Amino acid sequence: MDDRDVTYFIVHQLATVIRAIDEFHAYLRRKAEERHEIESLLHASEQWQAALNHRQLALIRHALRHPGTGYTIEGQRRSHNVVYQTALTDLLALGELGMLVKQKMGRSFVFLAPESLRD
Numbered sequence: 001m002d003d004r005d006v007t008y009f010i011v012h013q014l015a016t017v018i019r020a021i022d023e024f025h026a027y028l029r030r031k032a033e034e035r036h037e038i039e040s041l042l043h044a045s046e047q048w049q050a051a052l053n054h055r056q057l058a059l060i061r062h063a064l065r066h067p068g069t070g071y072t073i074e075g076q077r078r079s080h081n082v083v084y085q086t087a088l089t090d091l092l093a094l095g096e097l098g099m100l101v102k103q104k105m106g107r108s109f110v111f112l113a114p115e116s117l118r119d
Contacts, residue, residue, distance in 0.1 A: 034065060051097065055080045056090050060099060063113035070110040071100065 052060065059076065063069055076087035091111045094100040100111040 052094075053090070055082070055086075056094055059090070059094065063100070067113055067115050069113050070105075071113070072108065072110055074108075 055076070058080070059071060063071070071091060073084060073087045073091060076082075076091055077084055080087070080090075082090075091100060091109075092102075095102045095111060099113075101114055103110050103112060
């Protein structure tokens, strides 16, 4: 037998923990690169910087990371703690700029981030 030697078990567990830490570091690097790319896209165009408010920029940052995501007036309202009209105005302006696509779903509107948003 192994005389109750658990060294092999400990070595295996340590290797698993090290692998998980390495994968986590790789994940963090990917996310940092994505964020840098998104910030570069937004900063590359002074037109967008001047045209968009901080709530709209936050939504576009999110939409660039999550293409195809739908945004609602109520979600924008709650997310930024603004009144309904402000949330609606933000989303409609992004729709007019072609950054979101407005669609009717049931009795309300959903603004979708197009797959081509990055372009």
